Amino acid sequence: MQISYNWLKQFIKLETSIEETAALLTDLGLEVEGIYPYESLKGGLKGVVVGHVISCEQHPNADKLRITKVDLGNGEAPVQIVCGAPNVAAGQKVAVATIGTTLYDENGESFQIKKGKIRGEESFGMICAEDELGLGKSHDGIMILDADLKPGTPAAEVFEIATDEVLEIGLTPNRADAMSHLGVARDLRAGMLQNNPNQHISELLTPSVTKFKVEKRTLKYDIEVNDSKQVPRYAGVTISDIEVKPSPEWLQNRLKAIGITPKNNIVDATNYVLHDLGQPLHAFDSARIKGNKIYVKNLPAGTKFETLDGVVRELHEEDIVICDDKGALALAGVLGGSYSGVSATTTSIFLESAYFNPVSIRKTAKRHGISTDASFRFERGIDPNITEYALKHAALLIMEIAGGEITSDIIDIYNKKVEDFNVFLNFNNVNRILGEEISKETIKKILVSLDIKVNSISDLGLGLTVPSYRVDVQREIDVIEEILRVYGFNNIKTGSKLNATISNSSKTEDYKVQNIVANQLVSQGFNEIMANSLTTPTYSTLVNELNENNQVKILNPLSNDLSIMRQSLLFGGLESIAFNINRKNTDLKYFEFGKTYAKSLVGYEEFKHMGLFATGNITQVSWNTKANAMDFFTFKGYIEAVLERLGINKTNPKPTESDIFAEGMAYYIGDRKILDFGLVKKAITKHFDIKQDVFFADFKWDNVLTLISAKIKFAEINKFPVVKRDLALLINSDVAFNQIYQTVKLVDKNIITDISLFDVYEGDKLPEGKKSYAISIKLQDANKTLTDTQIEKIMSKVQSQLATEVGAELR
Numbered sequence: 001m002q003i004s005y006n007w008l009k010q011f012i013k014l015e016t017s018i019e020e021t022a023a024l025l026t027d028l029g030l031e032v033e034g035i036y037p038y039e040s041l042k043g044g045l046k047g048v049v050v051g052h053v054i055s056c057e058q059h060p061n062a063d064k065l066r067i068t069k070v071d072l073g074n075g076e077a078p079v080q081i082v083c084g085a086p087n088v089a090a091g092q093k094v095a096v097a098t099i100g101t102t103l104y105d106e107n108g109e110s111f112q113i114k115k116g117k118i119r120g121e122e123s124f125g126m127i128c129a130e131d132e133l134g135l136g137k138s139h140d141g142i143m144i145l146d147a148d149l150k151p152g153t154p155a156a157e158v159f160e161i162a163t164d165e166v167l168e169i170g171l172t173p174n175r176a177d178a179m180s181h182l183g184v185a186r187d188l189r190a191g192m193l194q195n196n197p198n199q200h201i202s203e204l205l206t207p208s209v210t211k212f213k214v215e216k217r218t219l220k221y222d223i224e225v226n227d228s229k230q231v232p233r234y235a236g237v238t239i240s241d242i243e244v245k246p247s248p249e250w251l252q253n254r255l256k257a258i259g260i261t262p263k264n265n266i267v268d269a270t271n272y273v274l275h276d277l278g279q280p281l282h283a284f285d286s287a288r289i290k291g292n293k294i295y296v297k298n299l300p301a302g303t304k305f306e307t308l309d310g311v312v313r314e315l316h317e318e319d320i321v322i323c324d325d326k327g328a329l330a331l332a333g334v335l336g337g338s339y340s341g342v343s344a345t346t347t348s349i350f351l352e353s354a355y356f357n358p359v360s361i362r363k364t365a366k367r368h369g370i371s372t373d374a375s376f377r378f379e380r381g382i383d384p385n386i387t388e389y390a391l392k393h394a395a396l397l398i399m400e401i402a403g404g405e406i407t408s409d410i411i412d413i414y415n416k417k418v419e420d421f422n423v424f425l426n427f428n429n430v431n432r433i434l435g436e437e438i439s440k441e442t443i444k445k446i447l448v449s450l451d452i453k454v455n456s457i458s459d460l461g462l463g464l465t466v467p468s469y470r471v472d473v474q475r476e477i478d479v480i481e482e483i484l485r486v487y488g489f490n491n492i493k494t495g496s497k498l499n500a501t502i503s504n505s506s507k508t509e510d511y512k513v514q515n516i517v518a519n520q521l522v523s524q525g526f527n528e529i530m531a532n533s534l535t536t537p538t539y540s541t542l543v544n545e546l547n548e549n550n551q552v553k554i555l556n557p558l559s560n561d562l563s564i565m566r567q568s569l570l571f572g573g574l575e576s577i578a579f580n581i582n583r584k585n586t587d588l589k590y591f592e593f594g595k596t597y598a599k600s601l602v603g604y605e606e607f608k609h610m611g612l613f614a615t616g617n618i619t620q621v622s623w624n625t626k627a628n629a630m631d632f633f634t635f636k637g638y639i640e641a642v643l644e645r646l647g648i649n650k651t652n653p654k655p656t657e658s659d660i661f662a663e664g665m666a667y668y669i670g671d672r673k674i675l676d677f678g679l680v681k682k683a684i685t686k687h688f689d690i691k692q693d694v695f696f697a698d699f700k701w702d703n704v705l706t707l708i709s710a711k712i713k714f715a716e717i718n719k720f721p722v723v724k725r726d727l728a729l730l731i732n733s734d735v736a737f738n739q740i741y742q743t744v745k746l747v748d749k750n751i752i753t754d755i756s757l758f759d760v761y762e763g764d765k766l767p768e769g770k771k772s773y774a775i776s777i778k779l780q781d782a783n784k785t786l787t788d789t790q791i792e793k794i795m796s797k798v799q800s801q802l803a804t805e806v807g808a809e810l811r
Contacts, residue, residue, distance in 0.1 A: 001168075001169045001170075001171045001179065002166050002167070002168055002169075002257075002258040002259055003166065003167040003169055003181060003184050003258070004038070004164050004165075004166055004181070004254060004257045004258055005018050005021070005164060005165040005166065005167065006164045006165075006254075006257075007164075007181050007254055007257070007258075007275075007276075008021075008167075008181055008184060008185055008188070010181070010205065011181060011182055011185035011204050011205055011206065012185045012188060012189055012192075012204055012205070014188075018035055018165045018167070019035070021167075021188065022035055022167055024188065024191045024192070024195065025167070025169065025184070025187070025188060025191070027191065027485075027488055027489070027490065028187050028188070028190070028191045028485055028486065029172070029175070029187075029485045030169050030171065030175070030178055030184060030187060031169065031170045032167050032168065032169055032170075033168045033169065033170045034167075034168040035165055035166070035167060035168070036165070036166045036168065037163070037164075037165055037166075038162075038163065038164040038165065038166050038253075038256070038257040039161060039162070039163050039164075040161055040162040040163075040249070040253045040256070041133075041134050041135070041159075041161050042104045042108065042134060043102055043103060043104050043110075043134070044156055044161050044163055045133060045154070045155040045156045045159065045161055046101065046102075046156070047097060047098050047100060047101030047102070047113070048095055048096065048097050048098070048101060048103075048128065048133065048154070048155035048156070049072055049073065049095075049096055049098060049151075049152055049153065049154055049155060050073065050093055050094070050095065050096070050145060050149045050150065050151055050152065050153040050154075050155065050158060051070040051071060051072050051073075051093070051094050051095070051096035051125075051127070051151055052070065052071040052073070052091075052092075052093055052094075052151040053068050053069070053070055053088065053089065053090050053091060053092045053093075053094060053127075054068075054069040054070065054071055054078050054090065055068065055069045055090050056068045056083075056088055056089050056090045059082065059118075059119060059121060060120075060121075061119040061120050061121070062118075062119045064084055064086075065082055065083070065084050065118065065119060066082070066083050066084070066085075066088050067080060067081075067082055067121055068080070068081050068082075068083055068088060068090075068127065070094070070096055070125070070127070071151045072096060072098065072125075072151060072152055073150060073151030073152020073153070074152055079124040079125060080121070080122055080123065080124055081096070081123050081124060081125045081126065081127055082118040082119075082121055082122075082123035083126075083127045083142065085127065085129065085141045085142040086141055087140075087141035087142060087144070088127060088141070088142055092142075092144055092145075093144070093145040093146060093147055093149050093151075094127045094128075094142055094143065094144065094145060095127070095128045095133060095142075095143050095145060095155050095158075096125050096126070096127055096128070097113045097125055097126045097128050097132075097133075098113065098125050099113055099114065099115055099124060099125060100112065100113065100114075101113045101125075103128075103132060103133065103134070104134055105131070105132075105134070113125060113126050127142045128142060128143060129141060129142050129143060130143050133155070133159075135159060145158065146158075160249070162249070162250075162253040164253070164257045166257055166258060169184070173380060174472040175472065176377070176380035176381045176382065176469075176471055176472070177278075177383070177469050177470050177471075177472075179278050179376070179377050179380070179382075180274075180275055180276060180277055180278030180279075181275060181276055182204070182206065182276065182277050182278060183278055185204055186204065186450075186451065189204060189449065190446065190449035190450050190486050191486060193445065193449045194445075194446060194449070194486050194487060194488070195488075197445075207276070207277075207393045209389060209392035209393055209396060211396060212392040212395060212396055212406070213406065214406050214407070214408065214409055215405035215406055215407065216240075216405060216407050217407065217408055217409065218240065218407045218408075219238040219240055219286060219348060219407040219408055220238065220292070220407075220408040220409075220411075221236065221238065221289065221292055221293060221294045221350055221408070221411070222292060222293045222294070222411070223236060223293070223294045223296070223411045223413055224293060224294070224295050224296065224297075225296045225297075225413045225415075226295070226296065226297035226298070227297070227298070227320075228413075228415045228416060229357060230298075230320050230356065230357045230360050231296050231320060231332070231354065231355075231356055231357070231413075232355050232356075232357065232384060232414070232415075232416065232418055233354060233355040233384055233387050233412070233413065233414045233418075234296050234352070234354040234355075234412075234413045235352070235353045235354065235387050235388055235391055235410055235411060235412040235413070235414075236294065236350055236351060236352050236353070236391075236410070236411055237350075237351050237391060237395055237406060237408055237409070237410045237411070238286060238348060238349065238350050238351070238406070238407045238408040239348065239349050239351060239395055239398055239399065239404050239405070239406055239407065240286075240347070240348040240404055240405060240407040241347060241348065241403065241404040241405060242266065242346070242347060242348065242349065242398065242399075242402040242403055242404035243347075243402055243403050243404075244264050244265065244266055244342060244343070244344050244345075244346050244402065245264065245265055245402070246262070246264065246265065247262050247264065247265045247268040247269075247401060248265075248401055251265075251268055251269075251272060251401065252268070254272065255268060255271060255272065255275075258275060260275075264342065264344070265398070265401045265402045266283050266342045266346070266349060266398060266402060267283070267342060268401075269394055269397045269398045269401065269402070270282065270283055270351075270394060271373070272397065273390055273393055273394040273397065274373055274374065274377070275373075276393075277386060277389075277390050277393065278377060278382055278383065278386070279353060279382060279383070279386050279387065279390035280333065280373070280374035280377055280378060280382070281351060281352060281353050281390065281391070281394050282322075282330060282336055282351075282352045282374070283341075283342050283349045283350070283351050283352070284322075284329055284330070284336075284340045284341075284342075284349060284350045284351075284352065285340055285341065285342055285343060285346045285348075285349060286346075286347075286348040286349055286350055287345075287346070287347070287348070288329075288339055288340045289324045289329065289340065289350060290324045290325045290326040291324050291325030291326070293324070293325065294322065294323070294324065294329075294350065295322075295323040295324070296320065296321075296322055296323075296332065296354075297320075297321060297323060298317055298318060298319060298320065298321065299315050299317075299319070299321050299323070299327075299328060300315075300317060301314075301315065301316055301317040302314050302315070303315040303327075303328070305321070305327075305328045305331065305337065306337065306338045306339070307331060307335045307336070307337060307338060307370075308335055308336045308337065308338050308341055309335065309338075310338060313331075313368055315328070315331075316364070316367055318360065318363065318364075319331060319332075319364045319367070320332035320333065320356060320360055320361075320364065322352070331364065331368070331370075332354070332356055332361075332364075333354070333356040333360075333361040333364070333374055333375060333378040333379075334361060334364055334365050334368070334370050334372060334374065334375045334378075335370055335372055335374075335375075348404075348407070349398075351391060351394060351395060351398070353387045353388070353390050353391035353394070354387065355382060355384040355387055355418070356378050358378060358379050358380060358381045358471075359379075361375055361378040361379045362375075362379035362556060363555075363556050365379060366556045366557070366558065367556075380471075381469075381471040382469070383467075383468065383469030384417075384418040384468055384469070385417075385418070385467075385468060385469070386469070387412070387414075388410060388412055391410060392410070418468045419468065420453075420465045420466055420467055420468050421465070421466040421468070421470075421473065421474045422455075422463070422464070422465055422466075423464045423465075423466055423473075423474070423475065423476055423478075423479055424461055424462070424463055424464070424476065425443075425447075425461045425462045425464055425476055425479050425480070426460060426461040426476065427440060427443070427459075427460065427461050427462075428460075428461075429461075429476060429480065430443060430480050430483060433477070433480050434480070434483075434484055434487075434492060435492060435495065436492050436493060438483070438487060442487070443462070443483055444457075444462070446482070446483050446486045446487060447462070447464065447479070447482075447483070449486065450470075450482055450486065451467050452464050452465070452466050452467070452470075452473075452479070452482070453465040464479065466479070508705065508708045510608075510701075510705060513646070513704075513705065513708060514593050514610075516645065516646070517591075517610070517642055517645065517646070518591070518593075520641065520642065520645050521589075521591045521612075521638075521642070524589070524638060524641070525589050525619075526589040526590060526591045526612070526638075527588075527589065527590055527591075528590070528591055528592065528593075529572075529573065529576050529590045529591070529592045530592065530594070531566075531569070531572025531573065531575065531576065531592060531594065532562065532566075532572060533565055533566055533594070533595065533597070534554065534557075534558075534562040534563070534564070534565065534566070535561075535562065535564060535565070535566045535571060535572065536560065536561045536562070536563065536564070537551060537553075537560075537563060537564050539568075539571045540564075540567065542571075542683070542684050542687055543568070543570075543659050543660055543684070544659045545658065545659045545660075546567045546568060549599070550567065550598045550599050550600065551564045551565075551567065551598075551599065552564060552565040552597045552598065552599050552604060565596075565597035566594075566596055566597065567596050567597065567598055568596055568660075568698070569592055569594050569596065569609050569611035569698065570611065570660060570680070570684075570696055570698070572592070572594075573590055573592060573611055573613045573696070574613075574680075574684070574685065574688045574690065574694065575688065576590065577590070577613060577615055577688070577690060577694060578688040578689060578690055581690060581692070582689075586615070586616040586617075586692065587615075587616035587617045587619075587620060588613065588614070588615050588616055589612075589613065589614045590611075590612070590613040590614075591610065591611065591612050591613070592610070592611045592613075593608070593609075593610050593701070594608075594609060594611070595607060595608055595609065596609055607700070607701075607702060608701035608702050608705075609698060609699060609700065609701050610698075610699040610701050610704075611696065611697065611698055611699070612635075612638065612639065612677070612695075612696065612697035612699075613694065613695070613696055614630045614634075614635050614638070614694075614695045615630060615690075615692055615693060615694045615695065616629070616630060616692060617629055617630065618630050618634055629693070630693065630695060632663065632678070632679060632695070635677065635695040635697070636665075636677070638697075639667075639675065639677055639697050642699075643667070643674070646704065646707075646708050647708060648669070648674065648704070648707050648708070650669065651667040651668065651669055651674060652667070652668045652669065652670075653665050653666070653667055653668075653736075653738055654666050654667075654668060656676045656677075656678055658676045658678075658698075659681075660676070660678075660680060660681065660684065660696065660698075661676070661677075661678035661679060661680060661681065661696075662678070662679045662680070662681045662682065663678050663679050664676060664677055664678020664679065665677060665678060669707060672703050672707075673700055673703065674699065674700060674703055674704060674707070675697055675698060675699045675700060675704075676697070676698050677695070677696065677697035677698070678695065678696070679693060679694070679695055680693075680694045680695070680696050718780055718782055720780060720781055720782070720783070720784060720785050720786075721780070721785060721786075722753070722778050722779070722780045723778070723779045723780065723786055723791055724776060724777070724778050724779075725776075725777050725779070725791070725795055726758075726774060726775070726776050726777075727774070727775050727777065727798075727799070727802075727810065728772060728773075728774050728810065728811040729772065729773045729774075729775065729802065729808040729809065729810065729811065730766070730767075730770055730771075730772055730808065730809040730810075730811050731770065731771060731772075731773060731806055731807065731808045731809075732769060732770060732771075732806075732807060733762070733769050733770060733771045735771075735806050735807075735808075737757050737773065739805070739806050740755070740757075740773065740775060740802065740806060740808070741755050743801050743802055743805045743806060744775075744777060744798055744801070744802070746801070747794060747797050747798050747801055748794055748797075750781075750782075751779050751780065751781055751786070751790075751794060752777060752778070752779055752794070752798075753778050753779065753780050754776075754777070754778040755775060755776070755777055755778075756775065756776050757773060757774070757775055758774055758775070758776055759772075759773070759774035760772070760773060760774075761774075772811060777795075777798065779791060779794060
């Protein structure tokens with residue numbers, strides 16, 4: 001938000017520098033992010049002064065040039081300036097750009113005046129034409145100034161060049177009361193009173209409306225408001241016999257300083273009052289209003305309406321619309337209509353001032369993708385009790401700059417007054433929360449300076465009434481925050497000791513476990529991603545298990561693509577994969593910690609997950625590394641490495657029931673699912689235009705955390721040798737390796753330390769329905785070296801158990 005320093009001075013007397021004012025505003029919570037100069041003419045004619053031409057003679061080497069002697073009024077001898085203007089003559093008062101002056105042409109291009117020689121004669125400046133100063137387009141000759149002007153007078157004073165300094169304030173959403181020069185001045189006055197308690201600080205100088213009076217009653221509109229909850233207050237007045245023309249220079253400069261382009265005197269007046277008092281207004285051309293009544297209501301959904309920006313929009317049934325007998329005139333609180341706006345031919349207007357329900361305006365603005373100065377204020381909450389005052393102020397301003405007269409009484413529909421807030425402030429709570437005892441008198445002075453009324457005083461605290469425009473101050477804690485920001489954060493002393501609670505944290509805290517897993521995955525070539533929790537509802541149609549009825553929908557979404565909370569981490573990862581593949585980065589390994597959201601019979605629920613993604617080649621292809629595409633078993637290895645790192649063993653693998661995977665598995669411990677993983681269906685990846693295989697794992701992180709053991713297990717390194725035996729088994733094709741693993745392990749848990757699969761063969765050389773597994777078995781005793789007899793006995797038992805349990809035969 002931009003605040004003009006000159007404009008601010010209309011409300012409050014400021015004797016401090018703009019830097020000191022900016023520092024005070026920042027301390028008050030209105031953070032000044034920058035200070036920028038404003039000049040109504042670029043360069044501000046700095047270095048350009050009034051000169052008196054003492055003499056003018058013909059240039060000896062050029063027929064069209066003159067050599068002049070010019071008095072610059074600086075007490076020094078006249079300077080010589082070579083001039084080519086045909087109208088230069090002795091005795092004239094002219095505008096002279098002195099040495100070092102920077103001038104700007106109409107395109108904003110700059111050039112600097114330097115000492116030089118023109119056809120052999122020295123020249124110490126330039127006598128300027130209108131276009132050379134940026135004051136017009138004429139270049140027929142130099143500007144001849146008033147003969148009464150004193151030499152040396154800055155040209156900026158002669159041409160009344162407006163200068164200003166602009167404060168860029170980073171306004172937080174809760175400070176709706178500060179969205180105007182009046183609001184900033186209110187805060188500034190409170191800060192000045194606190195910093196200078198013995199100095200007289202004048203009251204705020206608000207615009208007077210005592211001259212407001214109805215001249216005639218020749219143009220009147222009745223007003224009908226259908227829903228007082230959506231429109232608590234609506235007021236209007238008519239002004240006739242106006243002339244639409246450009247605004248006076250002072251008004252144009254005020255608006256330009258804060259980044260607003262002037263349009264005409266009527267629109268500029270409403271914009272001025274908006275930034276002056278914080279009350280949005282809108283002017284309708286009376287000639288375009290059909291009938292004698294203004295309706296503030298809702299229209300049927302789908303009604304077409306063209307707004308001022310030329311866009312035809314379809315109205316929502318909840319949009320508030322300003323209407324006449326024929327139809328819509330404006331989208332209330334957001335944007336006017338293209339048909340009813342003020343034009344060059346307008347001679348009378350209906351001027352509107354209102355207070356609309358902030359939630360309603362916010363929804364309408366988001367729904368139609370419109371953001372205006374008016375909607376910005378309405379949707380945050382303006383002062384409901386300034387409506388009529390602002391209307392009178394605007395009407396008087398319009399009469400001043402556009403002529404005309406007020407031709408109706410103010411119609412003000414205000415059925416139920418928006419009341420101020422009553423709060424009780426406990427002195428003990430103030431001192432406890434601030435960490436410092438502030439005198440009761442100081443507290444009262446601060447509150448009064450913020451227009452908070454003190455209704456009752458007791459030893460315990462204060463009974464307060466907070467003005468309704470302070471929508472962010474409704475609780476005791478809010479009042480304490482107001483006291484603190486005006487008293488000054490920097491004035492709260494730092495204590496001599498620091499108190500802190502001792503946290504008895506678990507070794508299995510979520511963030512610690514996440515860091516352990518993240519470090520492992522990063523070492524394996526994975527990168528962490530963070531996808532948006534908001535997503536599009538169309539993704540739910542790709543997977544049957546994502547029920548549309550379970551979607552958590554956003555009430556006021558930024559767009560349709562971000563209108564629901566995600567039900568799976570899958571789609572955010574696929575968006576990232578597609579983004580990278582489109583940029584020729586095809587070998588990807590991701591992980592993400594995040595939450596999913598769902599609506600159920602018991603309410604809204606959220607669940608923690610960890611997602612793994614892998615696609616492309618396992619490692620980067622180089623001169624000594626061939627392309628090796630990611631496969632199911634490599635991806636499974638990453639998953640099992642995570643589980644092993646977390647100490648989660650004895651998982652029970654089953655075929656996955658998830659609709660996400662073309663082929664996949666699910667790991668359980670008991671009846672509790674730990675994760676699903678596998679190859680994502682082509683139908684899903686095709687939606688993202690991904691043509692390569694994508695593997696995805698969905699860890700149910702809440703379940704994982706409950707299974708992590710914090711106990712540390714350790715053992716000495718076994719000093720006795722390991723014996724390795726390999727077996728080639730002929731088994732039925734439906735037998736899984738896990739069955740073989742469990743069977744072998746049960747033979748002797750103390751001696752058999754590891755069973756691994758190192759070869760699988762299925763082919764025409766085997767009987768139908770058969771496959772071959774080559775397994776390796778490691779045996780080791782912790783107390784002695786195994787003998788051949790012991791080894792053979794164990795291996796014989798292994799073969800026997802395999803034959804009995806899974807029907808395995810030795811090849």
